[in-house]
Amino acid sequence: MLPAVAADAMEPESDDTIVAACMQRLRTVFPEATRAIATVVTRWRSDCFSQGAYSYIPVGSSGTAYDDAAEPVDGRLFFAGEYTSRKHPTTAGGAYLSGLHAASELIRQYEETRQASANRASENVHRLRRKRRCQAIQLLEALS
Numbered sequence: 001m002l003p004a005v006a007a008d009a010m011e012p013e014s015d016d017t018i019v020a021a022c023m024q025r026l027r028t029v030f031p032e033a034t035r036a037i038a039t040v041v042t043r044w045r046s047d048c049f050s051q052g053a054y055s056y057i058p059v060g061s062s063g064t065a066y067d068d069a070a071e072p073v074d075g076r077l078f079f080a081g082e083y084t085s086r087k088h089p090t091t092a093g094g095a096y097l098s099g100l101h102a103a104s105e106l107i108r109q110y111e112e113t114r115q116a117s118a119n120r121a122s123e124n125v126h127r128l129r130r131k132r133r134c135q136a137i138q139l140l141e142a143l144s
């Protein structure tokens with residue numbers, strides 16, 4: 001894995017050059033690693049939708065960028081992923097925790113909406129009962 005400046009420098013290079021550079025580095029740790037059986041070279045930086053393998057805070061920005069990315073839309077659209085985790089960005093753990101957080105937010109939002117709708121329904125029943133009681137009293141008064 002080539003991070004940051006190294007990734008910027010290597011992405012324009014050919015697959016062969018990149019693999020050769022990686023193998024050379026690998027051999028400093030495992031001298032017996034002479035030949036790769038299979039290789040895959042990714043270029044996430046050049047992918048216009050990804051622009052990198054995982055999130056980072058650009059110079060001049062702050063951690064609030066993660067909070068902004070995690071902000072739900074209209075209480076209906078929720079976001080999860082490492083890029084929404086201010087405490088543990090760029091990690092599998094952060095992605096997992098953000099999923100739990102988004103799910104619990106979704107449940108809380110659903111419960112709130114359900115409760116508000118139940119309250120409205122119960123208010124309507126009370127209003128109807130009051131109206132019926134008034135009508136009954138008016139009828140009794142008219143009859144007496």
Ligand SMILES: Cc1cc2nc3c(=O)[nH]c(=O)nc-3n(C[C@H](O)[C@H](O)[C@H](O)COP(=O)(O)OP(=O)(O)OC[C@H]3O[C@@H](n4cnc5c(N)ncnc54)[C@H](O)[C@@H]3O)c2cc1C
Binds near residue numbers: 053081092093095
């Ligand atoms: C080389 C490398 C090594 C790493 N090593 C570690 C490590 O040792 N420890 C660690 O904690 N983290 C590590 N990470 C980071 C970790 O892998 C990520 O932070 C984590 O996987 C992010 O999870 P995620 O769910 O946010 O995103 P992802 O795992 O990227 O999941 C996003 C998913 O959305 C899918 N998707 C994208 N666009 C669409 C679309 N339009 N429609 C439908 N699906 C779509 C993708 O195919 C993907 O499956 C590493 C990352 C890399 C690249």
